[in-house]
Amino acid sequence: MKEIKLNDGVEMPMLGLGVYQISDLRECEKTVLTAIESGYRLIDTASAYGNELAVGNAVKKSGVVREKLFITSKLWVQDAGYEKTKIAFEQSLKKLRLDYLDLYLIHQAVGDYYGSWRAMEELHREGKIRAIGISNFYPERVADLVAHNEIVPSVNQLEVHPFYQRFDAQRFLQKKDVQIQSWASFVEGRYDFFNNGLLTSIGRQYDKSVAQVTLRWLVQRNIAVIPKSVHKERIIENFNIWDFELSKGDMDAISTLDTNASAFFDHRDPEIIARWAKRKI
Ligand SMILES: NC(=O)c1ccc[n+]([C@@H]2O[C@H](COP(=O)([O-])OP(=O)(O)OC[C@H]3O[C@@H](n4cnc5c(N)ncnc54)[C@H](OP(=O)(O)O)[C@@H]3O)[C@@H](O)[C@H]2O)c1
Known part of the structure; x- marks a missing residue:
């Protein structure tokens, strides 16, 4: 497994398992166990996914030593602010049955995330979080956060996939030494993604699937990746991307699929911000 060194020196696997929308806790536990048995070491969950308990159970049952795993969770909007972040972090740890997190992210740039960041900086210094980061922060929000705080986020988890390629955001984040991790790498299967003509034909040249070509x-x-699947054969397929390399021509061809727009929603849309602000978990 390829690892990447984050700006704080922490090594993060380039590929892990995402567990969004696996709300059945038994299914989530089984999926995480299957992934760990298949070689995955990074699991991406969030308090908003409601499945930290299942991830914690799977981690314990896996028998893999804690230091070999990389566990990420995220702080939801209702817990933004200095004090609330400290409480929410402890709740996540308890559910996950862990005594530290490898990566803790602010899920959305909504609410008092400056207070959250100060709490996370402290938790990082106390050794309770190895790396701290953000998610869904557009470049101007990152620039502002960096300008007014001591620690530069190590990761920004963003929607990035062939239909929304984010080259501008990547150029900016590279300059700040913030690692991008892609969410919805497969556009969650929308727009008939797995039958895309170009990605299918590129895959044929390498004997790889659309999922593998995309990752x-x-x-x-x-860009680091956290594909989600509850199916063992797909979990294994998504992990099997290290034995081929796309040519420059194929990389360039994929860039023609960019629509330069989110396939879901724009996190800067006032209605979306109002929706996140109201959502209780
Ligand atoms: N920070 C954020 O705001 C944010 C937002 C969304 C997601 N995320 C994180 O990113 C992770 C990944 O994103 P996502 O779950 O939204 O979507 P995704 O990984 O783009 O797509 C998941 C979908 O693709 C299917 N799939 C997976 N592998 C496949 C394969 N090899 N062949 C065919 N179908 C396949 C899955 O079906 P099956 O499960 O039925 O196999 C599922 O329907 C999440 O789980 C979560 O951890 C973060």
């Missing part, structure tokens, strides 16, 4: 395209762009 390989992302890691070749130096």
Whole structure:
């Protein structure tokens, strides 16, 4: 497994398992166990996914020593602010049955996330979080956060996939030494993604699937990935991307699929911000 060194020196696997929308706790536990048995070491959960308990159970049952795993969770909007972040972090740790997190992210740039960041900086210094980061922060929000705080986020988890390629954001984040991790690498299967003509024909040349071509395209762009699947054969397929390399011509061809727009929603849309602000978990 390829690892990447984050700006604080922490090594993070380039590929892990995402567990969004696996709300059945038994299914989530089984999925995480299958992934760990298949070689995955990074699991990406969030308090908002409601499945930290299941991730914690799977981690304990896996028998893999804690230091070999990389566990990420995220702080939801209702817990933004200095004091609330400290409480929410302890709750996540308890559910996960862990005594530290490898990566803790502010899920959305909404609410008092400056207070959250100060709490996270302290938790990082106390050794309770190895790396601290953000998610869904557009470049101007990152610039502002960096300008007014001591620690530069190590990761920004963003929607990045062939239909929304984010080259501008990547150029900016590279300058700040913030690592991108892609969410919805497969656009969650929307727009008939797995039958995309170009990605299918590129895959044929390498004997790889659309999923594998997409993940390989992302890691070749130096973007970390956390594909989600509850199916063992797909979990294994998504992990099997290290034995081929896309040519420059194929990388360039994939860039023609960019629509330069989110396939879901714009996190800067006032209605979306109002929705996140109201959502209780
Ligand atoms: N920070 C954020 O705001 C944010 C937002 C969304 C997601 N995330 C994180 O990113 C992770 C990944 O994103 P996502 O779950 O939204 O979507 P995704 O990984 O783009 O797509 C998941 C979908 O693709 C299917 N799939 C997976 N592998 C496949 C394969 N090899 N062939 C065919 N179908 C396949 C899955 O089906 P099956 O499960 O049925 O196999 C599922 O329907 C999440 O789980 C979560 O951890 C973060």
